[in-house]
Amino acid sequence: MVRPDRRPTTVADVARHAGVSPGTVSKALNGGGQLKTETRQRVIRAAEELGFSPNALARSLISGRTYTVGILTTDSIGRFTIPLITGAEDALGAGQMAMFLCESRGDAIREQHYLRMLLARRVDGLIITGKSSNIRPSLGHDFPIPVVYALCQSESADDFSILHDDEQGAEMAIDHLLETGRRRIAHVSGPLSHLASQHRARGASTALARAHESMVGGGTMHGEWSEAWGREAALRLVRNGDPFDGVFCASDEIARGMTDGLRDSGVAVPSTVGVVGVDNWLVMAETSRPPLTTIDLNLSELGRRAATWLLTAIDGGELTAGIERIPATLVKRRSTEMEIS
């Protein structure tokens, strides 16, 4: 692939080709100033003929704005960050903004490196994202550009974090199980150390208490975020002998394991036991037998909102310090369907 390095056309080239001055080209192409329509047209045509594409760097140097934001992911890009990024891109693309993607993979050195790089490139703002399992250190209140923490909360209450709503989602899950007639409900979750587990357990308890019920087994069953744990939990519940007719699993993986485990033990879902998951992760939720009713954390909406807030901050708006939570929604599938009586 031979590439003769003809450098890109500049305003000067266009000016010459149209027989005007560079200043006029700028005005014509940006709709500024008072130009004869004929001139404007001529310049525009010249620009098209030469395939002119204005150098964004030069523009930014003047305007002080790059129309670019950085997205820095604390850990790797994964199942949770993707919808977030996609949602953010949605909102940013509408504002003609570009997106630098940086993956620090949990490495503080790399994170510092990326932050320096992004600042050197004069991004207009920053979205920090990553694992939601823990609170992350703040970049500091005096960081030179607006920062939105999305999905992973900043330790500083002065920052603006935008998060999913585990607690409300969990309440929703339990309420749905109750509405479909279940009374004896268990909660199978991930590691106790994860914030998400704690919040989901709290939400579940709240909703159960409101209905004057308590958790089967006396409390949340903690384990891994895995199908294997879901299967094991199913076994334990069955073996334990305590009657139960509903299980709220804190992830779709656990829920899928749960339905498999229950089926293996001869327990019918949804007729005998209703199962709800979390994530609305399609490969799990739709493929599970039966397909899973699940809590969708609306992460792409979260990304969209994060970007939208960042844009307002960039435009001089103020970010109210604290936490905004995006409500979760319930997606109904077969695993909680009520019997047709």
Add this chain to the structure above:
Amino acid sequence: MVRPDRRPTTVADVARHAGVSPGTVSKALNGGGQLKTETRQRVIRAAEELGFSPNALARSLISGRTYTVGILTTDSIGRFTIPLITGAEDALGAGQMAMFLCESRGDAIREQHYLRMLLARRVDGLIITGKSSNIRPSLGHDFPIPVVYALCQSESADDFSILHDDEQGAEMAIDHLLETGRRRIAHVSGPLSHLASQHRARGASTALARAHESMVGGGTMHGEWSEAWGREAALRLVRNGDPFDGVFCASDEIARGMTDGLRDSGVAVPSTVGVVGVDNWLVMAETSRPPLTTIDLNLSELGRRAATWLLTAIDGGELTAGIERIPATLVKRRSTEMEIS
């Protein structure tokens, strides 16, 4: 969050603070020119004290290089694009390059929009990626910057495409089944219309022919890339009555469905039938019962190579037109384990 918009420090600020001229600052900080060590130190200290971060835009305007590449995904960011992006970032990060991420989502208009934007921002090069199921249109031989097509092949033989190796991977899968003593092997795949299906079928046939065997069922069984199809295929194979002892599934989803389906029919995996998948998608492969032996397409290596090639091209190297294929590797797990005889 109040943000007094003090503009970033410039070389002029540093110069003043160090009592030298801007030119000297530049030399001191970039190791250029002949400077008294004392002066250099003084400038460096001044820069640190002021938290100076050189404006990359201004630099790029001069050098004509932005140390930035664009990654344009044809469809959405998904399971396949992530390792690719991560791999590319690996290679790019080492070269201090940043990455614009653009998701055109199969929309030609959006793609054009992004291309214009990336060119306006003067990226040094471009990686085009997306669904591997089809060949995509070329950006043209006269595109102003180097382009590498990764994962999705360009229709033009003049372009440089870097792809995974479906055919070699499939051969590897069949060879492994043969090595573990299977002779009557079936191949269950995705839609016939997908390039990947075609290539995998071809590789499977080649390897079988080499061993003087032919496919059980007389040919590839085409369906969806889904667990449901894997289960159904299992049923069909069992019902059909033709004896078989190995199944090469063209994806881990299909393979997982297959193991579930076989188990449901009372067929033991791996003792009676060996199963191989493709993708090494951990949530499928490791969670399957038994865990799946699978073909890893090494997509992060693909991303790394794509970026590496792009970097050489940016540095003036030539990209040999055509296709480079990254070899697949076999990951052994329980689903093909040989009996301990």
Add this chain to the structure above:
DNA sequence: CTGAAAGCGCTAACAC
């Protein structure tokens, strides 16, 4: 060894 000046590509203020 260091400073002054020009210029990267563009826009905005001010002339004409």
Add this chain to the structure above:
DNA sequence: GTGTTAGCGCTTTCAG
């Protein structure tokens, strides 16, 4: 209406 000029922040000659 349009041209000229200065300057965004930096590097790079070229003087001194």
